Amino acid sequence: MHISEGVLSGQVLSAGAVIAVTGTAMGLKKIDYDQIVHVAILASAFFVASLIHINIGPAGVHLILNGILGLLLGFAAIPAILTALLLQSIFFQYGGLTALGVNVVIMAAPAVLVHYLFLPFLGRSSKLTFWAGFFAGLFSILFSCLLLGFALWFTDKHFFETSLAIIITYIPIMIIEGIITGFCVSFLLKVYPEIIPKKP
Amino acid sequence: MIEEKFAFGNSFIHRLDPKARIIAVIILSFAAALCDNLNIAILYFIVSIVFIGLAKLNVKDVFKRIKPVFWFLLMLWILLPITFEGEIIYKFYWLEISTEGIIMCCKITIKSITILLFFTSLVATMNIASLGNGLHKLYVSDKMIFLLLMSYRYIAVIEDEYKRLLRAAKFRGFKPKTNVHSYKTFAYLAGMLFVRASLRAQRVHQAMLCRGFNKKFYTLDVYESDRSNFIFLIGVFITLATLVVLELYQGLFFGN
Amino acid sequence: MNNNENIIKLEQVVFSYPGSNITTLNHLDLEINRGDRLGMMAPNGSGKTTLLHTIMGLCKPNSGIIKIFGKQLKNEKDFAPIRTKIGLLFQDSDDQLFCPTVLEDVAFGPLNLGFSQEDAIKIARETLAKLGIEDFEQSVTHRMSGGQKRLVALAAVLAMQPEVLLLDEPTAGLDNKVKNKLINILNNIDITFLVISHEFDFIKAVTDKIYSMEEGRVLTDDKIHIHRHEHVHKHGRHPHVHK
Amino acid sequence: MNNNENIIKLEQVVFSYPGSNITTLNHLDLEINRGDRLGMMAPNGSGKTTLLHTIMGLCKPNSGIIKIFGKQLKNEKDFAPIRTKIGLLFQDSDDQLFCPTVLEDVAFGPLNLGFSQEDAIKIARETLAKLGIEDFEQSVTHRMSGGQKRLVALAAVLAMQPEVLLLDEPTAGLDNKVKNKLINILNNIDITFLVISHEFDFIKAVTDKIYSMEEGRVLTDDKIHIHRHEHVHKHGRHPHVHK
Ligand SMILES: Nc1ncnc2c1ncn2[C@@H]1O[C@H](COP(=O)(O)OP(=O)(O)OP(=O)(O)O)[C@@H](O)[C@H]1O
Ligand SMILES: Nc1ncnc2c1ncn2[C@@H]1O[C@H](COP(=O)(O)OP(=O)(O)OP(=O)(O)O)[C@@H](O)[C@H]1O
Numbered sequence A: 001m002h003i004s005e006g007v008l009s010g011q012v013l014s015a016g017a018v019i020a021v022t023g024t025a026m027g028l029k030k031i032d033y034d035q036i037v038h039v040a041i042l043a044s045a046f047f048v049a050s051l052i053h054i055n056i057g058p059a060g061v062h063l064i065l066n067g068i069l070g071l072l073l074g075f076a077a078i079p080a081i082l083t084a085l086l087l088q089s090i091f092f093q094y095g096g097l098t099a100l101g102v103n104v105v106i107m108a109a110p111a112v113l114v115h116y117l118f119l120p121f122l123g124r125s126s127k128l129t130f131w132a133g134f135f136a137g138l139f140s141i142l143f144s145c146l147l148l149g150f151a152l153w154f155t156d157k158h159f160f161e162t163s164l165a166i167i168i169t170y171i172p173i174m175i176i177e178g179i180i181t182g183f184c185v186s187f188l189l190k191v192y193p194e195i196i197p198k199k200p
Numbered sequence B: 001m002i003e004e005k006f007a008f009g010n011s012f013i014h015r016l017d018p019k020a021r022i023i024a025v026i027i028l029s030f031a032a033a034l035c036d037n038l039n040i041a042i043l044y045f046i047v048s049i050v051f052i053g054l055a056k057l058n059v060k061d062v063f064k065r066i067k068p069v070f071w072f073l074l075m076l077w078i079l080l081p082i083t084f085e086g087e088i089i090y091k092f093y094w095l096e097i098s099t100e101g102i103i104m105c106c107k108i109t110i111k112s113i114t115i116l117l118f119f120t121s122l123v124a125t126m127n128i129a130s131l132g133n134g135l136h137k138l139y140v141s142d143k144m145i146f147l148l149l150m151s152y153r154y155i156a157v158i159e160d161e162y163k164r165l166l167r168a169a170k171f172r173g174f175k176p177k178t179n180v181h182s183y184k185t186f187a188y189l190a191g192m193l194f195v196r197a198s199l200r201a202q203r204v205h206q207a208m209l210c211r212g213f214n215k216k217f218y219t220l221d222v223y224e225s226d227r228s229n230f231i232f233l234i235g236v237f238i239t240l241a242t243l244v245v246l247e248l249y250q251g252l253f254f255g256n
Numbered sequence C, D: 001m002n003n004n005e006n007i008i009k010l011e012q013v014v015f016s017y018p019g020s021n022i023t024t025l026n027h028l029d030l031e032i033n034r035g036d037r038l039g040m041m042a043p044n045g046s047g048k049t050t051l052l053h054t055i056m057g058l059c060k061p062n063s064g065i066i067k068i069f070g071k072q073l074k075n076e077k078d079f080a081p082i083r084t085k086i087g088l089l090f091q092d093s094d095d096q097l098f099c100p101t102v103l104e105d106v107a108f109g110p111l112n113l114g115f116s117q118e119d120a121i122k123i124a125r126e127t128l129a130k131l132g133i134e135d136f137e138q139s140v141t142h143r144m145s146g147g148q149k150r151l152v153a154l155a156a157v158l159a160m161q162p163e164v165l166l167l168d169e170p171t172a173g174l175d176n177k178v179k180n181k182l183i184n185i186l187n188n189i190d191i192t193f194l195v196i197s198h199e200f201d202f203i204k205a206v207t208d209k210i211y212s213m214e215e216g217r218v219l220t221d222d223k224i225h226i227h228r229h230e231h232v233h234k235h236g237r238h239p240h241v242h243k
């Protein structure tokens, strides 16, 4: 989920950059030197997971999975997402430099939010785990869409209908991210519970 | 997948110090992003083309690289003129196309391509090691640089792992469809990627400890600063100043 | 059974990885007949894994003909049904196991083939029993040892009831006990197979013929000079030097 | 040089992985003396890798004594300086090469030891030259072949100028050419080492003594029965069965 270059106004771009830098600094502070490799390689996994291609009927979409990254990393997800987005722009030119800050906020803020909202429910029972994962996946995309909409709306009030259209097209993706995140979290809890952090 | 196609060239730009290039790309991109006049935006676009020329990049490859943006722009051209409110210039039943929408589309198209070209000519022409080096000289936090380099290093490894996992699934008759079994399988594949990433991180961390890692990251310096970097940055500043002045006093030059 | 029935036939196959200017497979010919038990021994990077992937349709050759079960295969659509009949054991078992438990992993194939849940589980259990690893049924794969994983991966492949097995270095990193178990399994299974390995003893024990690869081609001559290291030596600090 | 000088000494070391109820190392004793060239051959999952990690202080034992260079080591602080003097070659080279280029990777260790930038680069270049891979200096590690990566990882370890080498299955998946290169390197290096391998020929060619592991203990008896597969056999469908 990206906003392309050249769309947003100066105020929105700088607000995004400032929030992203602050968030990244906070995230980096929470990573100590023993965890930094873990965060880095999970960022690689997040990057690769975003290449996974899923069918929805005749169309296809790429996974986003910022919800899972948020659940696994909390605040550390911010620098991890910044890393992944920067590498994406270097390799594929999705987005460039000026919108990077805003894009980090769009992807990372929901990730951190979801961490605090849903992590406490993981591992209580297998059903609860799945649904906590489901809503973590769904909400992270929903929040991302809302942030994207706000960014456009703050740039120019005329973007209102455009924002609405984007949010509506993302509804199927929210559901699919929910399903995938639900199964994925159940999988992790069964196979490798150490990867799930202690309750916040 | 990750082929740094432009990183290994031999041009004026390739020889520049990464630090100078990073400074240049930041100020040029933001200046272009903030520009609000279509005519000036076109001038920025011309400057970006000059940079592509200076870096001696293959035009076809550059075009291929920025192709994803065209899909986005296409969507924009379909969506914006009909949803953007403003003065209606064309009406087709309930479809109303606004002038503001069209102008907006033009601006966004030019600006986004320009910024991507700046990025391609100045940043995509370094390999990641040099990028890390440049960021280091610009006092970016060591942790952040390390995160970037390390993450880059293992993307190819993890991507290979993913490809092989998907392959194995396909060999066992898996056909991706729109159903729960498919989504569950992809969830398992993604989950496995995270598990393996985490296990690998443990081993890599251990390997670093074994090599005497003591919470300090070193960057090898390979670029020496010479005069060309300075001249380059001066050139960038002059161009930029000219464009900004032009935009401020646009009325005098373009008469609107 | 007609022992000369061609199962896999490659003719003049040329392949190079996109972006690379090396021709990894260079006018390669290969025939595998029903009942063949072939070994393949060749240096790192000579293209063995690439060859197996070409047979499976993962690497699309630039030119040449691939015939499997007598039918020429050209595109993804032709290969898809073939892949379930050829079992490929990957060089790294970790790449092959992605379900939460061993049982689910082995049942994954049969489920995709359209078997019902119960039948798939039944097949999975039978296959595990055949390999003597039924006790691992509920284990989590990534906590198993290398040898155990290899056997589970083999079970996952065998559960598809393939007609040919392609084994990519099945013994790398395995101890002698598991190696012997594999030898045992391969010698008692009634299936056509091609096994890649760097270990002469192992290949010798399970196959009838040993092939090699050189310059992108398969050398089928039975008289290939496979340099065997017969002279194991105890030595001091300055031993005889191997070239 | 006193040939009986203890470099590494483990006494009654007990270790089990957190959350596991198996005692991986069970009252294990081990002595490595200066100049030793030891081999270790033992089944998968018998704890060889765990043993090496315990020596390096990466796995903290539940009880027992670890003495290295005559000094007893207890916590992270004690181990940190020791790790630079013991070179561990990991089972998977990808775990060990984490810098963007080969040169940086090999220089990583010396830089951490406090060498200046130029000296670190000089040491790195010399080490690469010693292993005959100086041409790879600017290569990106993840684009290299398995054998090349293994040699670079070895260079990275040797650049620290360690006094002891611990090698964890250095030959798995390598062809005979690279294997012989490794044999050559190990036979011409003046360093104490312990090498783990499943390949008898290789171990035999580079070491003086072969140890094994069983039930979490090291068997040092020179008379250990290492079951070697001397009788390679051609066979029909129902061969002699190995137990
Ligand atoms: N994805 C790829 N892109 C480009 N080149 C590749 C790729 N995969 C392999 N190669 C190259 O193709 C050649 C053959 O590789 P392949 O993996 O088939 O060798 P192999 O015989 O299986 O070696 P090994 O014994 O190490 O497994 C090698 O030179 C390798 O570097
Ligand atoms: N991180 C871990 N958590 C729990 N158990 C582990 C872990 N790593 C290894 N084990 C277990 O400890 C035992 C010893 O493992 P180790 O890796 O030391 O064996 P190894 O002798 O090196 O085997 P191989 O020849 O396959 O490399 C095995 O039973 C393994 O399953």
Ligand SMILES: [Mg+2]
Pocket (backbone or CB within 6 Å): C048, C049, C050, C091, C168
């Ligand atoms: Mg191979």
Ligand SMILES: [Mg+2]
Pocket (backbone or CB within 6 Å): D048, D049, D050, D091, D168
């Ligand atoms: Mg091991």
